[in-house]
Amino acid sequence: MTQSQTPKDEELRAKLIEDTGSPEEAERLAPVVRRLQSWSAPKPGPTATVKLIARLEAEIPNPQSPITNLLSSWPILLLRAQLRVVRGEIWAASALVMTLGLLVTLATYSAAEAWPLVLVAPLVAATGVAFIYGPDVDPALEIELATPVPPRLVLLARLALVFGFNLIIGLAASLILSLARAEVAFWPLVSTWLAPLSFLSALAFLLTVFTVNSTTSAMISLLGWAFQSLRQLGGLKAVAWFMPDLMAASARPWLWALALLLAALALWLGGREERWLLRRENF
Amino acid sequence: MPTDEQLALRVQQGHASELAELVERHHSPLLGFLYRMTGGDRALAEDLTQEAFLRALRAIGQYRYPRPFKPWLYAIATNLARDHYKRAETRYTAHAAALDDDSAMDMADPDTPLPEEAWLAGAEARHVAAMVKMLPDHQREALILRYYQNLSLNEIAGALDVPVGTVKSRLSLGLRRLREMMELEQ
Numbered sequence: 001m002t003q004s005q006t007p008k009d010e011e012l013r014a015k016l017i018e019d020t021g022s023p024e025e026a027e028r029l030a031p032v033v034r035r036l037q038s039w040s041a042p043k044p045g046p047t048a049t050v051k052l053i054a055r056l057e058a059e060i061p062n063p064q065s066p067i068t069n070l071l072s073s074w075p076i077l078l079l080r081a082q083l084r085v086v087r088g089e090i091w092a093a094s095a096l097v098m099t100l101g102l103l104v105t106l107a108t109y110s111a112a113e114a115w116p117l118v119l120v121a122p123l124v125a126a127t128g129v130a131f132i133y134g135p136d137v138d139p140a141l142e143i144e145l146a147t148p149v150p151p152r153l154v155l156l157a158r159l160a161l162v163f164g165f166n167l168i169i170g171l172a173a174s175l176i177l178s179l180a181r182a183e184v185a186f187w188p189l190v191s192t193w194l195a196p197l198s199f200l201s202a203l204a205f206l207l208t209v210f211t212v213n214s215t216t217s218a219m220i221s222l223l224g225w226a227f228q229s230l231r232q233l234g235g236l237k238a239v240a241w242f243m244p245d246l247m248a249a250s251a252r253p254w255l256w257a258l259a260l261l262l263a264a265l266a267l268w269l270g271g272r273e274e275r276w277l278l279r280r281e282n283f
Numbered sequence: 284m285p286t287d288e289q290l291a292l293r294v295q296q297g298h299a300s301e302l303a304e305l306v307e308r309h310h311s312p313l314l315g316f317l318y319r320m321t322g323g324d325r326a327l328a329e330d331l332t333q334e335a336f337l338r339a340l341r342a343i344g345q346y347r348y349p350r351p352f353k354p355w356l357y358a359i360a361t362n363l364a365r366d367h368y369k370r371a372e373t374r375y376t377a378h379a380a381a382l383d384d385d386s387a388m389d390m391a392d393p394d395t396p397l398p399e400e401a402w403l404a405g406a407e408a409r410h411v412a413a414m415v416k417m418l419p420d421h422q423r424e425a426l427i428l429r430y431y432q433n434l435s436l437n438e439i440a441g442a443l444d445v446p447v448g449t450v451k452s453r454l455s456l457g458l459r460r461l462r463e464m465m466e467l468e469q
């Protein structure tokens with residue numbers, strides 16, 4: 001900023017550069033905009049606003065019931081808005097794979113071996129979460145960027161939807177399994193897959209935000225979990241050397257802590273304006 | 284402080300106090316917008332402002348949270364102004380004369396002490412108003428929203444329902460045209 005330029009001039013220059021894309025053009029057009037300011041507009045009189053409010057109050061819609069109010073509260077509306085944005089295939093694919101996992105577990109049940117349901121649940125959730133961020137999910141990015149809702153909150157709402165859905169179908173499958181097999185206890189079964197599911201979902205979330213590519217994120221998560229499954233199934237001894245046992249009860253506190261950390265990091269990265277702009281270039 | 288969008292959501296639910304707050308926030312800017320859109324006709328701008336708020340309130344059920352409220356409101360006001368231009372009976376009425384002496388005084392800074400300065404300020408404002416009025420409608424709308432109402436490019440894109448690139452192009456063309464007019468004037 002030169003000495004003769006006021007902050008207002010600098011602000012106008014920045015605005016014109018944004019509008020025209022050229023500093024030279026901005027310099028040329030700045031006097032035009034300055035001259036425009038000589039045309040000021042009248043303000044409403046002191047009673048005009050009061051009269052207008054009184055006139056409008058007669059038209060205000062009738063108050064709604066508390067349930068309707070709750071359903072139209074902003075967090076619920078945000079979730080509902082994001083429900084339309086999240087790809088529909090995620091719901092169907094997650095439910096289908098989880099159902100298959102449950103059926104295979106029921107059909108091949110053995111108390112001594114790892115259950116397919118426990119191995120499938122984290123994978124399904126992580127794959128779904130991998131597709132909550134990316135150019136395919138936000139066709140109306142310009143409108144989204146103009147919303148006062150921060151991109152982080154939008155991402156958090158999507159994460160809550162997809163993670164919540166997978167959690168519910170995982171719980172339902174576990175309930176069915178525990179009812180079908182008397183020797184399977186519900187909560188110990190849930191605790192076996194819940195921490196790995198949270199960790200793998202958070203990892204997929206971070207990868208998708210970091211790489212801005214849902215497929216890459218899903219593939220990396222899939223590969224990592226394939227090694228873990230091999231370890232659990234004892235199919236490849238060498239895997240045990242580099243892959244820790246994520247199903248072990250001792251790993252759970254670490255998995256929870258890592259899940260929180262990775263999700264927080266992903267939200268931080270995802271909310272940064274430049275990442276959204278980078279994505280816009282990929283459109 | 285609640286955002287416009289939160290207030291609009293409450294109005295949707297039938298809360299009158301939030302309506303008052305929303306009107307207080309937007310009455311003056313919206314009047315300014317419509318005043319310029321009508322070429323400086325204060326009486327017409329006041330009528331259109333009231334009509335814009337009425338339309339917004341009647342359509343509040345169609346407002347979808349968390350879409351930005353300001354572009355939504357300005358879209359209603361812009362459509363109202365466009366409808367007004369389209370009506371043949373208003374096109375050639377006295378409104379076309381734009382600024383009368385009273386409104387020229389309105390435009391002047393209320394703190395201006397000298398009548399001569401007020402007259403000069405009014406004359407300059409009349410020149411500017413006339414030039415802005417000569418712009419094509421779509422350029423004038425974008426220009427007023429950007430340089431008088433201080434909306435962001437994304438907000439203007441939302442209000443006019445066009446891509447940001449189109450908004451930029453309208454602004455550039457509008458400003459260039461104004462510059463040519465100002466150069467010719469000299």
